[in-house]
Amino acid sequence: MTSVLDLAPVVPVVVIEDPADAVPLARALVAGGLPAIEVTLRTPGALDAIRAVGEEVPGAVVGAGTVIAPEQVRASVGAGARFLVSPGWTDVLLAAMRASGVPFLPGVSTTSEVVALLERGVREMKFFPAQAAGGTAYLRSLSGPLPQARFCPTGGIGPDSAPEYLALPNVGCVGGSWMLPAEAVAARDWARIEALARAAAGLSAGARCR
Numbered sequence: 001m002t003s004v005l006d007l008a009p010v011v012p013v014v015v016i017e018d019p020a021d022a023v024p025l026a027r028a029l030v031a032g033g034l035p036a037i038e039v040t041l042r043t044p045g046a047l048d049a050i051r052a053v054g055e056e057v058p059g060a061v062v063g064a065g066t067v068i069a070p071e072q073v074r075a076s077v078g079a080g081a082r083f084l085v086s087p088g089w090t091d092v093l094l095a096a097m098r099a100s101g102v103p104f105l106p107g108v109s110t111t112s113e114v115v116a117l118l119e120r121g122v123r124e125m126k127f128f129p130a131q132a133a134g135g136t137a138y139l140r141s142l143s144g145p146l147p148q149a150r151f152c153p154t155g156g157i158g159p160d161s162a163p164e165y166l167a168l169p170n171v172g173c174v175g176g177s178w179m180l181p182a183e184a185v186a187a188r189d190w191a192r193i194e195a196l197a198r199a200a201a202g203l204s205a206g207a208r209c210r
Helices: 019-031 046-056 070-078 091-099 111-119 135-143 162-166 182-186 190-204
Strands: 010-014 036-040 061-065 124-127 150-153 174-176
Touching: 010 190, 019 036, 019 046, 019 190, 036 046, 046 061, 046 070, 061 070, 070 091, 135 150, 135 162, 150 174, 162 174, 162 190, 182 190
Parallel strands: 010 036, 010 174, 036 061, 124 150
Antiparallel strands: none
16 A cells, blocks of 8 residues: 555544444545545544445545554454554554554654654654644754654644645645534535545645655
8 A cells, every 4th residue: 555644645533423424424535535534543433434434435545543552453453444543652552553464653742752663664653742742843853863754743733734744855644633623524514524625635736845
């Protein structure tokens, strides 16, 4: 599979309260140009949502987010997750993600964590929580001494700040949920979500220097 960081400029971070919403929501995101979809393991129906999207939405590359334990790695891949995202990492969790056979983005927020992952052969990471951990200024500072590391910044990013991240040479994509406003999901306004996804997909134009 192409690197998760290269599938689209934005990876929607999705919290599914009702598994019945998973398929139409994912179809709207894919139709809008955002095929990589991170379903967070924050709700009881998350695994069912991952399974449904993987089986019923052609073009979707569905992954599991908020993965913090080896058993979640196994359950997510068993449900059909094609990539894994964690907010942070330990050697135990990293070993489980590496053994899963699917791409993964372990979370980092410090230079030492980045160096530790590079030592372990991992070059693609989630930078989280992006805004709180230093934002674009921090990532720009990392690009000089650690150019081999590439990031998907997530946390506090919206349509106004996303282009600033995407313009950085060490950023492949950003994660966010602004194209999934709670009121639109509650109203099942899939047309609005598709339109917001299309606008997010277009943020790559002229914004990236890679």
